[in-house]
Amino acid sequence: MTVGSPLHQITKFALPLILGYILQQMYLVIDAVIVGRWIGVGALAAVGASTSITFLIMGFCNGACAGFAIPVAQAFGAKDYRKMRIYVANAVRVSAVIATVIMVLSLMSCHRILQMVNTPTDIFHNAYTFLMLQFAAIPLTFGFNLLSGQIRALGNSRQPFYFLITSALVNILLDVVLILFCGMGVAGAGIATWLSQAVSVALCIWYIHKHMQLLIPQGDERRYDNRRTSILLNNGVPMGLQFSITGIGIIMLQSANNALGTTCVAAFTASLRIKYLFTCVFENIGVAMATYCGQNLGAQRIDRVTRGVKDAICLMLAYFVFTFVVIYPSADYMMQLFVDSGEAAVVSNAAQYMRINNYFYPTLGLLTILRYAIQGLGFSNLSMLSGVMEMIARCGVSLWLVPAIAWTGVCFGDPIAWIMADLFLIPAFLWVQRRLKKKKVIQLSNN
Template sequence: MTEGAPSRAIIRFAIPLILGYLLQQMYLIIDAAIVGRWIGVGALAAVGASSSIMFLVMGFCNGSCAGFAIPVAQAFGAGDYRKMRCYVSNAMRIALVLAIVITLLTCFLCDKILQMVNTPADVFHDAYVFLFLQFCTIPFTIAYNLLSGQIRALGNSKQPFYFLIASSLLNILLDIVFILLLGMGVEGAGIATFLSQIFASLLCWWFIKRHMPILVPTGDERNFDNKRISILLNNGIPMGLQFSITSIGIIMLQSANNALGTVYVASFTAAVRIKYLFTCVLENIGVAMATYCGQNLGARKLQRVKTGVNDSMWIMLAYFALTVIIIYPFADEMMMLFVNGNELEVIDNAARLMRICNWFYPSLGVLVILRYSIQGLGYSNLSMMSGVMEMIARCGVSIWLVPSLAWTGVCYADPVAWVMADLFLIPAYLWLMRRLKRQLG
């Protein structure tokens, strides 16, 4: 990603990422549609009641793994392959510890977590079963994100996409078998996710061993290295905490929304599934920028970093125009994927949230592009502060707007959070570019 037109390099790298996450979101939509239409609105609410908790936990895991890939990308861009493999081996050590600790803690506290977010009593049991099975999946989610992040750090975003296709298709197939044929309910959805994540992580491991030996540590490259561990933690933990801090606000918002009742929980679940389908494109333009900026910083091409950020903004705005054409007229029809047409209140609530958030997608685009660019440049602590701004905004909405405006307050939570984060990220990015220009001469 250090040669050629920046816009083409970014698009070429981002497309497999976007397609992969679109496929993943399509799986989540199909999963929710199967649960909502064939089991019922209560089951849909049970699956969605803990979505903010999963964002907190999985966000920390995925963000940390993405951060661990940044030193790998920088070393690759600088052509120091031995150093790169030292990072790979030490990242695996950290990931193993995280997987064990987080899985044990979350499984043990599952019941208390659902009580904390005001899960409605009528869906509590199903929500517990689903969440517990999701927590059991954590080690394999970490393995997939760590290995796929290392593959992408070398500029290969296609293979993780192919593995997502395979695991998502397996997940859908298992959903059909466990839920529709065997009648296992939300338990079937949880088991399907568990098995498909194992499959995805094994595919990544096989590919690296077979086709990317440059990533496989040998000899003393496998040794524990305190300096490398420190650098990896300084990149990974702030990125993980950024998602976790953001999630605190999301948890408070979901808790406030859960208190409104099962209909609103189902509405939130349906809207969020479709919203993520659209916003994952923006998110992955940002993910592409982390690798792009990391490699170009390693190659000492700061002007190319700046050009890439500007080009990604134009790409984002073009995508925003496309989403308006799709979301505004068809939001109601999208919600009917999850519930029967007679569930008018759920459909109306969910469609309203989708339309309101859609107008603020440029704010989200600026947020993810600048956040991931700053991370790719090695300043994860700085980008973490944008997560603090999002948390403060969502907490404020949960405390003041939701009690007074009910569902309307929920609809404006994300837009307020995105704008608040931008107010920090824009000056932070400008300051950082001036700083790096002085350092690189």
């Protein structure tokens, strides 16, 4: 990604990511469709009641793994393969510890967490069952994100895409078998997700050993390296905390929404499933920017960073136009996938949420591009602060706007958070850009 057209390189790298995550979101949509249509609105609400909690914990896992991949990408861009493998070995070691600790603490706190977010009594048992199964899969989530991130750090985004396809198909098949034929209900949805993630981890391990042995540490490269571990943690922990801090705001918002009743919880669940199906494209353009900026920083091609950001913004805006053309006229019909047309309140609320959020997608796209670019350039603490801005905004919405205007306030929760983050990220990126250019000038003058 250090040569050629930035737009071509970013698009080429991002496209498999986007397709893979669309498939991943599709099987989450199918989960919700099967649960909502064949079990009922209450079960759909139970699956969605813990969405924000899952985002908080899984978000930390995903963010940390993305951060661990940045030093790998930088070392690969600099063609220092020994250092790259030392990073790989220490990332695996650190990830195993973190994943185990998070899983144990999450399982121990599950009941209390659901109480804290005002989970309605009539769906509490199913919500608890589903969330426990999600928490049990944390090591698998960590494993897939870590290994796929290391594969992508070398510029290969196709294989993780193929693995997600396989995982999605396994998940859909297991949903049908466990929910429709075995009658396992919400528990069947959780078990299907757990087993499909195990398949994706196994495929990553197989592929690295078979085709990417450049990533496999040898001899003393496997030893614990305190300095490299510190660098990994300095990249991974802020990125993980960024998602978790954002997740705190989402929990506050969902808690306020849960207090509005089961109808609003079901509407929130359905709209989020479709929303993530569309917004995962913005997220993965951002992920591509992290690798792009990391490799170009390692190769000392700072001039390409600005060009890459501009091209990514153009790509994002083109996609926004597509989403608007699709979502605005079709939101009500999309929501009827999840519940019977007779559930008019659920359909109407969910469609309103989709349309309001869609108006603000450009602010989300700018957020992901700048945030991941800053992370790829090694300034993860700044991106974490943007997560703080999102958290503050969502907390404000949940404390004041939702009590004032109920469901409409919930609909504006994310857009207000995106705007607040952008107000921080735009000047932060300009500052990072100036600092790196100044540093390069100094290095050239010294040489």
